[in-house]
Amino acid sequence: MNRKARIAVIGAGNVGIAVAYYLVTQHQATQVVLIDPRDPMSLTSAQSGENYRNWWPHPVMTAFTDHSISLMEAIDTASNGRLNMTRGGYALVTRRERPEDLLRDLDQGYSRSGAPIRLHERGATTYRPPVRTPWQDAPGGVDVLLDRDLIRATFPSYAHDAATVIHVRRAGSISAQPLGQYMLEDLRAAGARLVRAEVKGITGQAPFDLELAGPEGTSHLTADCIVNAAGPYLQNIGAMLGEDLPVHNVYQQKIAFEDREQAIPRDMPFSIDLDGQRLAWSEDEARWLASDAQTARFLQPMQGSIHCRPDGPPQGQWVKLGWAYNQQPGDPHQEDPLDPHFPDIVVRGASRLHPRLAAYLGRLPRGVRHYGGYYTMTRENWPLIGPMRTPGTFIAGALSGFGSMAACATGALCAAWVFGEPVPEYANALTLQRYENQALQAELARLGGGCL
């Protein structure tokens, strides 16, 4: 069977869906086809922690996520709250007094947006504690708590050595699956089609011939334009077009479990322990870990950035923990490398800031959910959104650990690139063209990559 599509979007994760959504709703595109062999939103998009924030050390990423959050707010409002947006903020915690480097990063990251940064010194009284819902009531900007008494009073469950809390206010959680569903409903209503098939090959120039493998065998589809939104498989689609895309995949994990000990207060914001640490082990444990190269690394100093947050409604009991300490690129064509040690490691690490979590050491409740997925990323951990080298082809991907929060802006930008419409100034730095910009490359090299 031969089919025709003006625009073929490859991948129905939250990114491909958002691209199709903005193609149809903003640009009235017709004959849009979303192609995926899997259920929509079922690969990486199903593994997301569903957190969002506008906190980055560079104003380009701040502008990008601010744009995306505004688009999510518009959809949340239009859909009567289907995104379940909360805005408790991100609380970034360190044991360092007045960490000047982090304060400089804040100034730099928010320099173009003008978001206020409020420092709360000893005896401060103007700080407003977290407001989860309604998100419209939460303040913007950033509060920096430099007073230990204020930190203890506001976040009583934290370990008492917390010396600084950077409370990013335009941050919280969303429900990413309803966001995808909402967009799919509009797409279907506008006549866009979802084709259940894997793209196996692409030949020709615009119009392209796409070879599809679906449940009914091989078929072909002709498209004037292609959007590569294949998540961890961006490279495969790139290779079909003769392009080598500068992306790699790193597997990251999370756990979620029922917090029967009530170790984590339900009103605690998404909290990140920024400080690196060396995990505490008994002598026997240390000997056992040292006997295997895979586990010996847990005896070494570990990086910071452990996440913890209550999950679900205020009256619920679940919590989520994550720690993106893996740095080794992996192969998404292989079986998922879920590490059986991860649950214990993340609980150990997280109990440094949340001491009551230590109750779960060696005795996590049955029913603990341990899951993971690939962060598809560039070396500088910025996404790729815009034209590929082959005329008529575009990329929307490399969204690492921020693709749920950034899907809307990614969709809006990519759709604008497809139609040759203007994009906001920041968006030029998110295209493949940035590798030609030596000054930007030097700046990004200074910032380093890394992911939360």
Ligand SMILES: Cc1cc2nc3c(=O)[nH]c(=O)nc-3n(C[C@H](O)[C@H](O)[C@H](O)COP(=O)(O)OP(=O)(O)OC[C@H]3O[C@@H](n4cnc5c(N)ncnc54)[C@H](O)[C@@H]3O)c2cc1C
């Ligand atoms: C553990 C974890 C926690 C995360 N937490 C957060 C978070 O808190 N906040 C946040 O914003 N982001 C988070 N993320 C990141 C976010 O989940 C991803 O960035 C986002 O889901 C990527 O979406 P995607 O559409 O690009 O990819 P995917 O969801 O992987 O979708 C890609 C789709 O392309 C399809 N495809 C691939 N090849 C082909 C082909 N040849 N033909 C047809 N279809 C094809 C696949 O089947 C797949 O459905 C997290 C990610 C992980 C792994």
